[in-house]
Amino acid sequence: MTASIPPREESPLGSTPALVLVAHGSRDPRALNTVRALADRVRDLRPALSVHLGHIELNEPLLPDTLAQLPTPEAVLVPLLLTRGYHVKRDIPEMAAQAHAHTRVAPPLGPHPLLVETLYDRLVEAGWPTRTRRASAVVLAAAGSRDPESKLDTTRTARLLATRLGVPVIPAYASAATPTVPEAIRALTAQGHHRVAVASCFTALGRFATQCAEQAPWIASAPLGAHPAMARLVLHRYDQMMVTRASTAPELASA
Template sequence: MTGSTSTRTTGGPPALVAVAHGSRDPRALSTVTALLDRVRALRPGLPVHLGHIELNAPLLSDTLAALGDGPAVLVPLLIGNGHHVKHDIPGTAAASPARARVAAPLGPHPLLVDALHARLLEAGWPSRPPRDAAVVLACAGSRDPDSRTDTTRTASLLAARLGVPVLPAYASAASPTVPEAVRTLTARGHRRVAVAACFTAPGRFATQTAAAAPWIASAPLGTHPAMARLLLHRYDEAVIPITGGASTRRETTTP
């Protein structure tokens, strides 16, 4: 994993810089590190680095400084558009010497739904859910209306996949909260309400929202293979303006 040591490269594809929020939970850093190892296995030869918005090293500013004036694509490990994606990350990129472009956040996207569905199945979600089943999609939350739009779209995609109602809820900054969403679904006659963790890694929000689940709660998305593919997809979307359309795809078949 790269820190603030020299990471300058000459030639080759633009670096992929995964941008994590940062967490005081030590499991978050180890999870993101393992996820980026999956990305490297899928795309050998692609420079992959990590930068945090806060709380953990390396900070994004340090990672970009180490890249010098080389090209980079910053892929937010965040679920939707919000202040971090619109302001914090572009601001840090603009202040760095790197020729950086910010990719779209992870959601909404079918690959994100693949990971959410898989984590629910691992938690005990039945392949044929009963009619009284429903899901609360637990997200971090943001005051930005675009973030709510992205979360609502992800919830709709997951509902179409599962065939049950999915209600988005938030750990902070927005409503409804997860307990409020659980009560809403229960009042509508859904006796089996699961909580799907729409978080990249373990942390305080994932822990507190799981505790509100009256039935089953899924684990954070973490190192699921679909997440690694999604990071590369967002990278590929953003890298074309930098490379002038040249493809950098050379995935292996690593699961």
């Protein structure tokens, strides 16, 4: 499953808005290295585009600081988040408003086929067999949210991954939602699936990703990280907002 993202170097409306990757932030230093590597992959794919990184919390630069230092008057914010939820709906728009920035906030990265492509490749890297057995199944481990739309997004990603793998995939959560990863593993085992893998639906390593991987009875995939498909997905979300910008108004809305 491959998707090609064509180059888009200049907006028909004038100066090209910057692309700002918005990461959550983590106390795990590996997370910062991962999102920086992803930003570098995006720059490699679109060299003429101004690409920046900002965080919601825990790491620098924070999003308002990034927005204050942009070389362009406009920006598209692409959340490095995998579902809709409080951060996408409230935190990021409010931080942009406080910075008095002219922005559009793109949808989260999931659900999308490019996300599923990454999940599949990470499972194969972890030892998932190219020839699956009927006893195999997968738990899609995600952070979790009280927002019902977040759970809908994770469920849809699980369905797309199930279609890609040809085995059952149950979404499970590290916090704020059910089932938990151990509960999902027990449910699949009770159904006769004795080779249960955990697919890590996290952008980068951190407490939740590590916790979920440790609960795997068989194999656990690495987080999504700076996979090439993730870089293409970031640019796809950016381009979606550029199309919307061109078709709806001569200028970006002030967040």
